[in-house]
Amino acid sequence: MIALLIRDLRLAVRAGGGFGLGLAFFLLVAVLVPLGVGPEGRVLAMIAPGILWVGALLACLLSLDRIFALDFEDGSLDLLATAPIPLEGVVAVKALAHWLVTGLPLTLAAPVLAVLLNLPVSGFGWLVLSLAIGTPALSVIGAFGAALTVGLKRGGLLLSLLVLPLYVPTLIFGAEVVRRGTAGLETGTPLALLAAITLASAALLPFAAAAAIRVNLR
Amino acid sequence: MMPDLGKYAVAVLGSYAATAALVAALVVLSLWRSAQVRRALAEVEARQAQTAGAPAMAQGGK
Amino acid sequence: MSSLWEYANPQKFMGLSGRMLPWTAALSSLCLTTGLIWGFFFTPDDFRQGSTVRIIYLHVPAAMMAINAWVMMLVASLVWLIRRHHVSALAAKAAAPVGLIFTLIALVTGALWGQPMWGTWWAWDPRLTSFLILTLFYFGYIALWSAIEDPDTAADLTGVLCIVGSVFAVLSRYAVNFWNQGLHQGASLSLDRQENISDVFWFPLLVCIAGFVLLFVALVLLRTRTEIRARRLSALLARERMG
Numbered sequence: 001m002i003a004l005l006i007r008d009l010r011l012a013v014r015a016g017g018g019f020g021l022g023l024a025f026f027l028l029v030a031v032l033v034p035l036g037v038g039p040e041g042r043v044l045a046m047i048a049p050g051i052l053w054v055g056a057l058l059a060c061l062l063s064l065d066r067i068f069a070l071d072f073e074d075g076s077l078d079l080l081a082t083a084p085i086p087l088e089g090v091v092a093v094k095a096l097a098h099w100l101v102t103g104l105p106l107t108l109a110a111p112v113l114a115v116l117l118n119l120p121v122s123g124f125g126w127l128v129l130s131l132a133i134g135t136p137a138l139s140v141i142g143a144f145g146a147a148l149t150v151g152l153k154r155g156g157l158l159l160s161l162l163v164l165p166l167y168v169p170t171l172i173f174g175a176e177v178v179r180r181g182t183a184g185l186e187t188g189t190p191l192a193l194l195a196a197i198t199l200a201s202a203a204l205l206p207f208a209a210a211a212a213i214r215v216n217l218r
Numbered sequence: 219m220m221p222d223l224g225k226y227a228v229a230v231l232g233s234y235a236a237t238a239a240l241v242a243a244l245v246v247l248s249l250w251r252s253a254q255v256r257r258a259l260a261e262v263e264a265r266q267a268q269t270a271g272a273p274a275m276a277q278g279g280k
Numbered sequence: 281m282s283s284l285w286e287y288a289n290p291q292k293f294m295g296l297s298g299r300m301l302p303w304t305a306a307l308s309s310l311c312l313t314t315g316l317i318w319g320f321f322f323t324p325d326d327f328r329q330g331s332t333v334r335i336i337y338l339h340v341p342a343a344m345m346a347i348n349a350w351v352m353m354l355v356a357s358l359v360w361l362i363r364r365h366h367v368s369a370l371a372a373k374a375a376a377p378v379g380l381i382f383t384l385i386a387l388v389t390g391a392l393w394g395q396p397m398w399g400t401w402w403a404w405d406p407r408l409t410s411f412l413i414l415t416l417f418y419f420g421y422i423a424l425w426s427a428i429e430d431p432d433t434a435a436d437l438t439g440v441l442c443i444v445g446s447v448f449a450v451l452s453r454y455a456v457n458f459w460n461q462g463l464h465q466g467a468s469l470s471l472d473r474q475e476n477i478s479d480v481f482w483f484p485l486l487v488c489i490a491g492f493v494l495l496f497v498a499l500v501l502l503r504t505r506t507e508i509r510a511r512r513l514s515a516l517l518a519r520e521r522m523g
Contacts, residue, residue, distance in 0.1 A: 144444065148424065148437050158427050162441065165416040166448045169455040176459060190458070197451070208444050215436040224325075226332045229396050233335045233389040234320070237342070240388070241495070244381045248499055252506040259513045266516060 001085055001093050008097035011070075022059040022102040023109055029055035030113035041118040048117035049127070049178035055113075056106045056131060057138060057167055063102055064142040065159055067094050068150040068213070077150075081217055087210040092202070095136075095143040103135030119182065126181025130194060134174040137198040140205050141166045147209035151216040170197055290508050293367045297501045304498040311491030319484035326481075335393045337485055341492035343386035346414065349379030349496060353421070354446045357439035367504065369435035370511065372442065373425055374503030378496055380418040387411055406457045413452045417445050431511060 033051050034044055071077040080090045110131055111124045119127065145163035149155030173194040180187045319337035326333035356372035359365055390408065391401040402408065424441055428434035 148441060149427075151433070152427055155427070158423055161416075161423050162420045165413055165420060165452075166445070168413055169448065169451045172452075172455040172459045193455075193458075205444070208440050212437055212440050215433055215440075218433065224331050226330050226396050229332055229392045230334050233338055233392045234316075236388045236392070237338045237385050240381050240385050244378065244499065248502050248506070252502055252509075255506050255509045255513060259509050259516075262513060262516050262520070266520065 001089055004080075004085075004090065004093050005097055008094060009100060012066075012097065012101040022063055023105050025062055026055050026059040026106055026109060027113065029058065030116050034117065044118040045120060045182075048114060048119040049123065049175045049182065051117060052110055052114060052119070052127060053131075053134075053171055053175040053178070056103075056110065056135065057171055059106055060102055060135065060138045060142060061160055061163060063098065064146050064163065065149070065156050067098050067143050067146040069146070069155075072150045072216075077213070078217060081213065087213060088206040091143055091147065091206040091209040091213070092140075095140045095202075095206070098143065099136050099139035103131075103139055107131040107135060119178075122184065123178055123182030126187060127178050130174045130177040130181075130191070133191065133198055134170050134194050137170045137194075137201045138167060140198075140201040141170070144205045144209040144212070147212040147216070150213065170194065173197065289365060290367055290512075294505060294508060297505055301498060301501045301505070304494050304501065308491055308494030308498050311487050311494060315484050315487030315491050319481075319488060323480055323484060329397060332393055332396055333481060335389050336481065337488045339386060339389040339393060340485060341489045342382045342389065343411070344489060345492050345496050346379055346383040346386050346411070348493075349375050349382060350414065350417070350446065350449070352500075353379065353442055357442040360435055361439045361443075366435075366511070367508065369439065370507040371500060371504045372438070373435070374507050375496075375500045376418060376422050376425070378499045378503070380415065380422065382492075382496070383411060383415050383418060387415065404460060406453075406460045409456045409460070410449075410453045413456070414449060417449055421445065431514075 029051065033047075037043060037047070068077060071080065081087050083090070107128055110127050114124055114127055142163055145159050145166070148162060149159045152158065173190045176190040177187050177194060180190065316337055320334055323334070325331050353372045353375050356368045356375070360369035360372065387408075390411075394403065395401050421438060421441060424438050425434055428437060
């Protein structure tokens with residue numbers, strides 16, 4: 001499994017695109033929003049938590065179809081499905097690899113972009129914490145969506161249509177943590193709920209995703 | 219007979235009209251597709267019964 | 281010859297549904313006509329809401345059936361995934377557009393009702409927001425059905441999506457509740473329907489609800505029959521091509 005993880009990471013970094021693209025997109029969102037909304041600091045600070053979370057979510061979405069598509073095309077997904085490790089484990093590892101190349105960099109880059117959006121310094125810690133807890137859920141849910149659409153020729157648009165509604169709870173709780181944290185309110189409840197979503201998705205969705213892959217490989 | 223809807227007439231009548239339009243579209247579409255598929259199926263069944271006469275065709279789809 | 285086994289169950293369904301369909305359709309139009317005429321012409325204005333209270337006869341039944349349709353799809357998907365009854369998968373497929381239309385009716389009538397009552401077409405009220413999310417789930421489900429060519433693969437994948445989607449839809453409902461209460465205090469726009477609705481409005485509403493339920497059943501039966509015929513048609517055409 002570790003070998004698979006390393007292989008996936010190496011492919012993601014080497015193939016280009018997959019690694020830097022999400023980050024670049026995140027940066028673009030953070031630059032474009034003030035251009036559209038106007039430069040007023042108070043307004044930007046108010047919408048910053050939501051914008052940063054939506055930006056992270058969309059950046060995550062960009063690279064989802066690559067989770068399984070390449071392996072499906074060259075047949076290595078068939079090999080993985082018949083390999084001694086369970087397919088559920090393969091899905092979990094691939095989701096983890098996706099998180100390491102998109103979710104983690106996004107989390108680390110978020111404070112820099114938060115400066116651009118005038119987020120008060122008190123919110124930085126909450127932003128990083130909420131993204132660190134929440135983005136794994138985005139990767140796992142995304143892996144499920146990618147598993148559903150892996151057999152399709154042009155699954156990219158359909159994938160976003162399927163995955164975005166599933167992202168709603170994560171987005172709500174994630175942005176709420178930042179909003180409350182910035183305002184100095186109590187953040188325990190949304191944080192706990194966010195962690196619950198991540199843990200439950202990571203525990204259950206690999207099974208659904210593996211089932212979908214088996215159907216698609218049939 | 220028409221009740222006095224007062225200043226809310228647009229909202230009330232609009233709701234009824236919108237619902238009627240949506241439901242009518244759904245019903246018409248369902249009926250149309252039903253008729254279309256039924257016709258195509260009858261055609262193919264008749265054709266296959268004629269040419270092949272295989273026993274599997276005799277069961278009918280009804 | 282697996283096809284004989286495959287069609288045994290659908291055949292029974294076709295017989296039963298063929299007999300049920302005219303009755304449900306007729307009863308549904310009877311209930312809807314009675315309920316809507318009763319509600320529209322023979323109920324008084326509400327002292328708070330004026331004549332807009334008449335929208336309730338469309339809004340509430342449509343909203344109820346929008347959720348019930350999804351529940352029915354969930355049950356049908358589970359039956360398909362566990363017992364592999366083809367009719368079940370096709371019934372779930374047939375129900376989705378009906379549920380979508382009911383969701384849209386609930387949203388549109390809600391907006392038209394909201395404009396005079398709350399002064400806005402749309403508010404990010406928990407109830408409204410969850411319905412909007414439900415619409416997205418319907419769109420995704422229908423899109424996945426139409427994207428996959430092989431019918432059994434499509435049935436399997438949409439079934440899995442329906443189950444996972446149901447969990448997330450319920451989750452979204454609570455998340456949205458939390459989100460709005462957390463942000464804008466007290467903007468409780470929903471009405472206490474059952475509590476303070478008087479019998480004058482309640483009885484025609486019941487008839488309308490019955491009408492919508494029957495309309496849903498009739499449409500799902502009709503559409504499922506169409507799907508079964510379409511499956512048989514494509515099977516026959518495939519056999520023809522095989523020679």
